[in-house]
Amino acid sequence: MTDDKPDQTPGQTPGQTPDPRPGNKPEPTASAQPEPKPAAQPEPAAQPEPGSKPVPTPMPKPKTPNLALRRLRTGFKPSRGQAIVALVLALVACMAVVQVRVNRADDGYQNARREDLIAILDGLGQNTRRLESEITDLEERKNSLSSSADKAQTAREQAEAQVRTLGILAGTLPAQGPGVRITLNDPQGKMTSSNLLDAIEELRDAGAEAIQINGAVRVVASTDFVDDAPGIAIDGKKVTSPYVVEAIGESHNLSGAANFPGGLVSEVTGPQVGGTAEVTELTNLQITALHAPEEHRYARPAASPTK
Template identity: 45%
Template sequence: MSDHEHDRTTPEPAAGPHSVPGPRPAAGGSLRKELPDEVPAPVSAPTPTVEDGGTPPEPPGSDLTGRQRLVKGLWPPRITRAQLIVAVLLFGLGFGLAVQVASNSEGDSALRGARQEDLVRILDELDDRTERLEDEKQGLEKQRDELENSSDQAEEARRQTAEKERQLGILAGTVAAQGPGITLVIEDTKGMVKANMLLDAVQELRAAGAEAIQLDGVRVVAGTYLSDSGNGVSVDGNKITAPYRFKVIGKPQDLEPALNIPGGVVQTLEKEQATASVERSAKIVVDALRPAKQPDYARSSSP
């Protein structure tokens, strides 16, 4: 082949409708790799804005210290819905605890404001009640021992039964009684004393160990009821008016302090512009009687 023939270039085939023109051969018989005219820059994530909940970008050239960055991150605060719900629940819990503590404090305010001699008197009254219960326990144990050791148990049983009947008769109001006690007189010139105040006095006397109570000729027993009746009070259907006179049998050293405790019967009556006077006595006679009522259905279970 001649040099002229080498210099001749073979014609390229015609490009078809789907053909891609290939790279043209470079001078010297080698192919030149062509680069694209523009290389696209990598896409970076968008910077969060303040509206999206992100931190606002710092201005260029700012040089913040660690403390300044901390303050900037905490303020202004960004409160979420969950944090708001937790805050409301904690506030409700704290308010409930505060109300409970306040109610307990009000219940103890009477004793907290009492004088030292009043507290000593209340403590002595509690000691006296404990002593009475211990004496009752010892009496019952003594009766049991007498029944177990007596040679004539039938006679001892009859004697104890008669004694028990007498004691129950006093409590039921069917038997007259006498013994040491107090007399309580309540003057009510303003007409402010109501049935509930007299009932409080009865309950306070019973708690202090009263064994027999008589109110203006009416024997007070377990089933006694009091109600307001015009300008007076009705006791078991019997109307009484001021001055109200209580005759109480019991230990005077226990009965009188029970009426004079702070916030007790005497102070309550004084707030209603009434006066109450208590007098101890070595002999109180309670002679108002109640008829013995035969039960309609209950019967003794003993043979």
């Protein structure tokens, strides 16, 4: 049996066709490994020459921080809005903690016994009743003080009104209002203190509340009239004709009392005096003359009959 395989030349790789040309050597195959080169030897460091200064070795430059690292650091700087949000979140967290503690405190009543709960309710009921009683007492005191203040204010107002009224009647305060002005002329000097006193009484009977004569003398309950020719002395002050009598009251009534037949005007204009009289109604009459009160020598205030 014949072997069909071609003869292999020594040193020839199987599967390689031998070069028929004489003198050519077969090329190495791809599987042949190249010979390794010898490793380069480091050059020896230069030795400093004798007497020369050593050259310092330069320090390596610091590396530039990475751009991403710088952006990350910049992102950690909070803005104003972020700070506000953080503060709000912190407050919410605190409120949640407080609420949890309150809920835990309330949970203590859930595990309490029935007797303890009844005792707690009784104590709360007693405190409630006590507080309601205190509220009622305070409201009564408030109402009492308000009533007292109102009563005191009313009494004060009444006292002030009475002082004004008594001041006008006593002649210690000026007065104004509607009234009449009566001018009496006595050219012959025949008018006496009794004639003037009769005129004052008629005006008082007609409702005169304040009277003055010649703008200088205030007529009161204690006023005295004395003849002092020529003229009349009133409370020690001498007045002469014309006598001007001014009275505050209902002007129509005062004018009617003066003009009544047989009254003041008839007496002055009659043959006994022979003078003239003029009566003028006024809507606003000012009485400014004041009476100086004298201290009483004997009379003293008496206790009220009701006390």
